[in-house]
Amino acid sequence: MARVRKTVTIRDVAEDAGVSLQTVSRVVNDGPNVRPQVRDKVRASIEKLGYVPSLAAQRMSGSRSYIILAINDRERTLADWRERLGTDWVDQMLLGGILTCSQHGYRMMVELVDTHSDHVERELGAALSALQPDGVILTPPHSENRLITELLAARRIPFARIGSNAPGPGVPLTMGDEGAAHLATTRLIELGHRRIGMIAGPSQYSLSGWRIEGWRRALAEAGLAHDGLIETGDFGYPSGARAAEALLTRNPDLTAIIASNDQMALAALEVARERGLTVPDDLSLISFDNTPIVRFSQPPLTAIDQPIAETVSRAVEHLIARGPEADDRAVIEVAAGLVERASTAIAPDRA
Amino acid sequence: MARVRKTVTIRDVAEDAGVSLQTVSRVVNDGPNVRPQVRDKVRASIEKLGYVPSLAAQRMSGSRSYIILAINDRERTLADWRERLGTDWVDQMLLGGILTCSQHGYRMMVELVDTHSDHVERELGAALSALQPDGVILTPPHSENRLITELLAARRIPFARIGSNAPGPGVPLTMGDEGAAHLATTRLIELGHRRIGMIAGPSQYSLSGWRIEGWRRALAEAGLAHDGLIETGDFGYPSGARAAEALLTRNPDLTAIIASNDQMALAALEVARERGLTVPDDLSLISFDNTPIVRFSQPPLTAIDQPIAETVSRAVEHLIARGPEADDRAVIEVAAGLVERASTAIAPDRA
DNA sequence: GCGCATCTTGAGAGCGTTCTCAAGACTTGT
DNA sequence: ACAAGTCTTGAGAACGCTCTCAAGATGCGC
Numbered sequence: 001m002a003r004v005r006k007t008v009t010i011r012d013v014a015e016d017a018g019v020s021l022q023t024v025s026r027v028v029n030d031g032p033n034v035r036p037q038v039r040d041k042v043r044a045s046i047e048k049l050g051y052v053p054s055l056a057a058q059r060m061s062g063s064r065s066y067i068i069l070a071i072n073d074r075e076r077t078l079a080d081w082r083e084r085l086g087t088d089w090v091d092q093m094l095l096g097g098i099l100t101c102s103q104h105g106y107r108m109m110v111e112l113v114d115t116h117s118d119h120v121e122r123e124l125g126a127a128l129s130a131l132q133p134d135g136v137i138l139t140p141p142h143s144e145n146r147l148i149t150e151l152l153a154a155r156r157i158p159f160a161r162i163g164s165n166a167p168g169p170g171v172p173l174t175m176g177d178e179g180a181a182h183l184a185t186t187r188l189i190e191l192g193h194r195r196i197g198m199i200a201g202p203s204q205y206s207l208s209g210w211r212i213e214g215w216r217r218a219l220a221e222a223g224l225a226h227d228g229l230i231e232t233g234d235f236g237y238p239s240g241a242r243a244a245e246a247l248l249t250r251n252p253d254l255t256a257i258i259a260s261n262d263q264m265a266l267a268a269l270e271v272a273r274e275r276g277l278t279v280p281d282d283l284s285l286i287s288f289d290n291t292p293i294v295r296f297s298q299p300p301l302t303a304i305d306q307p308i309a310e311t312v313s314r315a316v317e318h319l320i321a322r323g324p325e326a327d328d329r330a331v332i333e334v335a336a337g338l339v340e341r342a343s344t345a346i347a348p349d350r351a
Numbered sequence: 352m353a354r355v356r357k358t359v360t361i362r363d364v365a366e367d368a369g370v371s372l373q374t375v376s377r378v379v380n381d382g383p384n385v386r387p388q389v390r391d392k393v394r395a396s397i398e399k400l401g402y403v404p405s406l407a408a409q410r411m412s413g414s415r416s417y418i419i420l421a422i423n424d425r426e427r428t429l430a431d432w433r434e435r436l437g438t439d440w441v442d443q444m445l446l447g448g449i450l451t452c453s454q455h456g457y458r459m460m461v462e463l464v465d466t467h468s469d470h471v472e473r474e475l476g477a478a479l480s481a482l483q484p485d486g487v488i489l490t491p492p493h494s495e496n497r498l499i500t501e502l503l504a505a506r507r508i509p510f511a512r513i514g515s516n517a518p519g520p521g522v523p524l525t526m527g528d529e530g531a532a533h534l535a536t537t538r539l540i541e542l543g544h545r546r547i548g549m550i551a552g553p554s555q556y557s558l559s560g561w562r563i564e565g566w567r568r569a570l571a572e573a574g575l576a577h578d579g580l581i582e583t584g585d586f587g588y589p590s591g592a593r594a595a596e597a598l599l600t601r602n603p604d605l606t607a608i609i610a611s612n613d614q615m616a617l618a619a620l621e622v623a624r625e626r627g628l629t630v631p632d633d634l635s636l637i638s639f640d641n642t643p644i645v646r647f648s649q650p651p652l653t654a655i656d657q658p659i660a661e662t663v664s665r666a667v668e669h670l671i672a673r674g675p676e677a678d679d680r681a682v683i684e685v686a687a688g689l690v691e692r693a694s695t696a697i698a699p700d701r702a
Numbered sequence: 703g704c705g706c707a708t709c710t711t712g713a714g715a716g717c718g719t720t721c722t723c724a725a726g727a728c729t730t731g732t
Numbered sequence: 733a734c735a736a737g738t739c740t741t742g743a744g745a746a747c748g749c750t751c752t753c754a755a756g757a758t759g760c761g762c
Contacts, residue, residue: 412719
């Protein structure tokens with residue numbers, strides 16, 4: 001099958017099948033009102049000529065763009081980014097999105113926006129105008145960025161807010177953070193732990209609050225105190241180390257720590273080692289996210305598996321499925337689970 | 352600035368600036384032959400109205416599509432992919448590509464293609480027809496996939512072959528694999544190691560061969576043997592474990608191992624631990640790639656830093672810069688470096 | 703077997719941009 | 733000062749597709 005120089009257009013197909021251009025369009029888009037016989041003939045021609053509709057032309061003529069846009073921070077260099085790989089959401093989000101888009105004939109594009117500045121409106125606006133995506137996916141902390149959500153709402157572009165359950169426009173998706181934190185804490189209590197510390201994430205992330213809440217609720221249910229057992233980090237390694245240090249110094253009786261992400265948990269692991277504490281014998285450790293790195297630490301970390309890719313996948317499906325208007329208010333919740341590895345054990349005083 | 356419902360088109364700008372549509376187009380595209388005065392007036396209107404050209408329309412009218420396409424394997428589920436995150440190229444490639452595209456007003460799209468089957472032509476062809484990308488990026492092992500490269504060449508789409516230096520169409524980019532392997536091996540020799548094993552990658556990757564070659568050359572230069580010191584894996588953890596096992600069983604006198612990627616190196620680390628060998632006291636370990644996971648193992652691995660993101664970035668820049676024809680034959684080579692961490696030490700018999 | 707509703711098909715316009723080409727304005731050389 | 737360029741500008745077609753709307757074909761009820 002020699003490749004022809006010229007692109008095969010809908011016109012070529014129409015001619016080959018002996019029908020009008022419009023009929024071919026109907027067949028391609030699974031439109032109604034085409035006789036099966038004609039449909040088959042057109043399909044045969046499409047197959048024969050190897051016709052594929054041009055995305056650009058489709059978009060031009062007012063139909064869907066078949067593009068889902070994911071917003072990401074731009075203020076990062078290549079080095080910054082490399083640093084975060086494997087410990088961040090970006091990659092999981094990308095892969096979940098790309099895979100799911102691909103399955104539905106859509107494409108995922110990533111737009112890097114300076115989300116901190118007041119350039120948001122200009123930059124994001126430009127991207128929306130240029131790309132005209134059928135849907136947008138927001139991850140924390142952008143999910144609750146007013147500038148962004150309002151711009152999207154004003155343009156009437158359907159969007160998903162991952163890690164947000166606040167009211168407002170857009171489809172909210174959460175990953176059961178409160179429940180997961182509760183689950184993890186309860187598990188530690190079952191293991192006999194009584195003094196369980198928390199390394200929380202930054203407060204501008206709603207999920208930080210939910211995680212704290214789940215931890216606190218589990219402690220309360222068991223009649224345990226939580227005063228002085230919490231430190232806040234920024235999801236980065238150094239901040240995790242500082243938090244763990246503070247926690248362990250202030251509470252020498254601590255036997256377990258829950259960290260709000262893997263990166264900070266690894267930092268806590270290192271701090272424990274430096275202090276001569278053995279994990280899990282002296283200190284149990286549970287992290288959030290379950291990104292790939294935690295499988296290879298020593299010991300491998302027990303982690304709450306945040307189904308990020310899965311959630312993005314759900315978000316994409318939702319955006320694709322829904323009409324441009326339907327703005328269902330239901331929060332979509334994807335369940336998180338606990339993956340027990342070697343960083344948790346029976347509390348030392350119980351062993 | 353109230354957001355208007357309707358999209359701002361080039362026509363609106365023309366009207367506002369009191370010039371023809373064509374003149375605006377010239378200004379937007381930095382075309383020649385526009386009086387500075389007119390140019391400024393048009394620019395002002397563009398600014399005022401917030402005009403952004405529609406990508407789709409631009410593509411339609413025969414100009415560039417501003418899309419760079421990256422080809423990836425499709426035969427993977429979400430779970431498969433999660434598994435590989437942080438240890439694979441995908442994410443680094445994506446980020447390098449996305450960032451660089453973004454800097455030049457381009458977009459990177461990822462196409463998932465079933466590269467194993469004979470559907471390649473159909474699937475990839477469809478993607479190319481639909482997207483009409485200005486350039487394509489191929490990573491190993493696709494960089495040397497004949498079906499793919501020939502299809503791209505036939506369609507006259509510029510493309511970059513990362514990790515390939517074979518002649519043929521497309522721009523080849525390499526990361527100095529031979530030199531890097533030589534460097535790492537030499538370093539081990541400097542540390543007094545005499546029996547240095549190699550866990551090689553699969554042979555369909557050219558870079559596997561280069562890495563072996565660098566290792567062999569360094570050994571030869573030092574007058575050391577390499578017989579029986581090599582085992583081949585498939586870049587996966589289990590295969591790395593098998594290879595390390597075989598290597599250590601056959602050569603009890605081994606004091607160092609170089610693994611062709613991080614995943615296999617981590618497997619070797621685990622195997623060593625199981626056998627009661629301490630890294631680096633009894634066995635030194637160097638891995639290839641330096642993906643984020645190796646910083647968090649115990650001990651952190653000394654690794655050859657493969658500048659994947661950087662290389663993709665270079666590839667993108669090259670694709671963007673070049674005219675549609677210019678097919679320079681020069682191989683672009685991005686240098687790799689050695690990052691020394693705690694998995695290498697002076698050979699035990701020398702200590 | 704006739705009239706009306708419904709199904710099927712096609713013609714033509716329009717989407718927002720760039721390309722080609724021609725016309726007018728301005729230089730330059732002599 | 734005049735012919736022969738060179739610059740600047742604009743008009744109109746083209747890109748490949750879907751939309752709207754109208755016309756012809758077909759089915760149904762009586």
